[in-house]
Amino acid sequence: MPTIKDVAKRAGVSIATVSRVLNNKGNPTEKVKKRVLEAAKAVGYTTNIMARSLKSGSTSTICIFTPSYYLVNMPELIQSTCKMAQRSNYYTELILDADPNSITSLLKMGKYDGAIIVDPKNTSFLREIAKININFVIIGNDIDREDINTVDIDYFQGGYISTEKLISLGHKNILLLLDHPHNTITKEFRRGYLLSLDENGIQYSEDLIITPADKDLLNLEEFGYESIMNTIKTLSFTAVLSSSKRIAVGALNALNKIGLKIPNDVSFISLGNSNMLRCTFPEVSIIVAPFEQMGELGTEVLLNNITRQDSIIKKIKLQVQFIDRGSTARISKKRE
Template structure:
């Protein structure tokens, strides 16, 4: 039979109220008494009744993490960073994968509210008006990772996606390319990938290169989107380089080019985005924009835990550094 709080109190020679104070980290118990209670807990193998405790404290020590695509190597690395920090502060994680489905995102938010999570770390394919209204209605402390809302009302952890894309495209232009294709998200989608298209256009504009709509393909972030995207573009226009809004897109592009007998990087240079694990073992190894994925998760989780515990946060919007990683999909 499992030990009860009454058993712990008897073993430690204290009242049930004192054991409760120790469990809830109330600073009115002296160190000697606290040690007796902790030793009794360990000896008896006592585990608090989480449901009863959460009803009393209105906290469950549980945090929901919502991600759009668990199969994309970008998101598990963020989750790892978040989970490592959550473990330090004794929080449990409920992971929700939405498959890029807005309705599924909203349903998960409702489920997490029913589970009485203390907060949500939120990554979204597109943070629309209805989703924002639901988050506000449910009154769940929320930190955005990898994306922002239009009004910057939620705390967030991102990189400067527009500037990073601008730097990547400028890098290709400076290498002598002027027929640079873009494959990725449409700017109508309010997400991180869409800002990369804005950066692509700005780099062309500042270098006096006209935007050729035949060099642009909007779609998803999977390898097949890159594969089909570059084949569609090649039917319409000449290409000397491709900027991809994600590494998986870039891998699909390279596979399609290889099948057509087009050499990367000698015939067409390719740049990806994210620096996922596979970008370094793919052939050819991808030149890409590296995001600090682990740090995005850990910083976001620290922010969220502070907010849950009503502590002040140093910054409401963290913009972390990125860097270009030069590998073999571009010329040296």
């Protein structure tokens, strides 16, 4: 079995240098890091995690607790988190849909150097976790705790600026198609939509705000399709705003089947980028939420806490961006 001495010989550096690189200690140059990692790969050397844990008290492992919703709908968030950890020689363990008691119990076991908790619905258990001697970061939820690191996206702004855009074009009856009713994304996006309507003196209608039932969460494309087909029978709307790219795909298919053209008949904006939303003509205008950057920054904050004992609490909120692709237009006189 290859040893650290084999890696040092192959890389042409000292055993101490190899140890520093593999344990993410000291400040070796990027050139040296690359040479050592390439040598380790070439000789087939792998770090014995248990041995390292016994010697240093570190497992070099972080745990990601996330609702399965984020893995399915925002895979770039989880992928960027894992890649960022890997670049710093940390392993990741992914645990889906864990309840607060399970999260607390697992973190008390000492298996992990730190944890990332994605959009926890119940935040009261964080008081218990804060008492444990472990670093953790919350991403996707800007909880009201000054002693906990958080990295979030301004979904409220996404709902607000997209609604403002549609109102500026004369739209008042704006159909809002929302995602999972308990997610922070949905709650904040809806809040931005409602504030924009209120500031412009437009009375909102609950009938124009549609959220999926639990059974619909398994097929959001179908939910988007059926929402349009059912709403068009009883209500008049001139614009559609979706908080999910998957819901948007279904809604676009329904509008196309009905024969309503975008943007001449209906203006359309969706949160989230997707190649599917570029297959229409015109392409769908979108609100881009930086999920990948949120994952990277959350992991960076956590690793700085672990490796540098950075005790300064970080409260980071990333901004969304509106990209106009031509799927919105001023409301026609006949539809005002």
